[in-house]
Amino acid sequence: MRRHVLLAACACPILAATAAATVPGCGEEFEDICAFLEDPNSCYATYHRDIGARCGAQGDGDAPKGTFASREALDVCFLNEGGQVVFDPPLDLAAFPPKSLSFKRLDALAQECGSFTFSGEYSYSVTIHPCGETEEDTAADAGPLPLCADGSGAGEGIARVSGGTVTVTTPEGRDTLDVSCADGTTHHFNRIDAERKCVERTPLLPRAVLEASAGNQPPPDAGPVPPDTFAGSISFRVHYPPSAGSGAAGDVVTYFTCQIPPPAAICFNGEKDGLETDIDCGGTLCEKRCGKGQSCAQDSDCDGLSCLPDTSGFRKCTDPNAEP
Known part of the structure; x- marks a missing residue:
């Protein structure tokens, strides 16, 4: 009898590892991820309705655009329409593309509108600070709120935002998906369940996308200022549930697209090489x-x-x- 009990105990982790699914009596219990993705009032959907595109821009091609001062100073991206993206720690071209990222977003009035972290497609956090539609808007025990509209076009048409933090986490090598919402609720899912039970809903999975390129080396005699065709770039966007009229694929908010100045041509780089x-x-x-x-x-x-x-x-x- 003792041998049978030991065999049964050993079989559970094997099943869980190979099937990547909930095995009754063998550890984790997961919530229904399909119901979460389909629920227009899930905490993630509610959060997106509240923040809209604050700190960013709706869509994949209309991001706030900017540039870094130089390839040697990749700590601040200066946005064309006002504001900054401040990276802490600064980006390191020797480690491109970066595996992790931490930045805050300042608007054109030098107010911090939000902060973000990224360590993987399903491991990121979004913090959006509250803002008001008028100067009379106040938060409880916090005094007047900064205006959602900062004069740069960002935030125009956005009413009061309550904000807060959403954190999405997937441990390395696993298919679990943990979502902690701004309302204080937490959820524990098996991401594989979406692929097996509601594959049409997988585009609605909470996820972030970081795209980065260090740029290309221009020809030796490209001149003291190489053309932008050799420049690098970095951009960050987050996928949210669909808002009204946005379609079944969900919403994408792009928080920045920043150009990295191209490398100097070797005949103009101030070095013997x-x-x-x-x-x-x-x-x-x-x-x-x-x-x-x-x-x-x-x-x-x-x-x-x-x-x-x-x-x-x-x-x-x-x-x-x-x-x-």
Whole structure:
């Protein structure tokens, strides 16, 4: 009898791992994810109705757009219509595309309208701060609310927003989906249940999308300011339940699309690299020839000078007719 009990206890985790589904008596119990996705009054749908597109823009192509000051300063994206996206920690091009992200969104009046984190498609958080339609709007025990309309176009037409935080979490290597809503409720789902029981509803799953590119290296002689076709970019959007008239696929709110300045062309980057014989000159790639005293390999590396060993024995661009 003892052997049978042990075998039964061992079988449960095996079934749970292979089927990725609820096994009665074997641990987790999941809520009905299909009912949650179909419910127009779920806490996630209610949250979206409240916040609308605050801090962002409805749709995939109308995001607040901006740019970083330089490739070496990827902590603040300055938005074209006013406002900023502030990344903490700053983005690191050496780790592109980023696996995680934390940022806050400032509006054109320098007010923080929201903050966000991202660590995976099904692991993210959205915090939207309350705002009012008029200067007389107040929050309980908090005084006047900032205006939803900040003058940049963002927030126009949005009435009072209660805001709050929604957190979506999927542990690495698992198919569970935990949703913590602004109203204080929490929900525990098996994401695979949606694919098996209501596949047509899977586009409504809470999820976030981060797209990033570091840009491409321009040709060596592309000039001191390479064209934007070589620029990088980063954008962030969140999928919400459908609002009235938005269709069965749900709503997408894009919170920013920021351009990363393109890399400098190697002939204009202030470094000796590639086939250059000195900084940004000489060699076969750069049009610019080297001046007097700069390193060279042959006469053709120099600008009308000769490539000769100097007193230290190293070849430099030299005027052979100059007086010693």
